[in-house]
Amino acid sequence: MPALKAKPTTIDEYLSALSADQRGALEKLRKIINAAAPEAEECISYQLPAFRQNGMLVAFGATANHCAFYLMSSSTVATYHDELKGFDISKGTIRFQPANPLPATLVRKLVKARIVENGSSIETTTIDKSNRRKP
Secondary structure (H helix, E strand, O other): OOOOOOOOOOHHHHHHOOOHHHHHHHHHHHHHHHHHOOOOEEEEEOOEEEEEOOOEEEEEEEOOOOEEEEOOOHHHHHHOOHHHOOOEEEOOEEEEOOOOOOOHHHHHHHHHHHHHHHHHHHHHHHHHHHOOOOO
């Protein structure tokens, strides 16, 4: 991530410190995420712009060499592996160049998959807790 004067407390502060091309690419990504997850709350997590809905949903950021979309889920990246060809991916991260952003339809699919994943993990946790024996 480019050097910031102070730790950002909002997504707008984070974006203001970036180059114009990175800022533009990440602003578009932010709009797509907001549209796909209208109930998600914007926040800063680990000094990155992030979205929270039933836990951490997704985040994004920039380094000197690329932009990144953090799915915070290796299983979601694995599920969409074929659709992510052409992008540099790792466990829960998709890296891209501002001039070659992620397609909006793909971002929407990924965000919606994460919403389902977060929702099902909450349901599982609730079910697990209700099935515990009381001493």
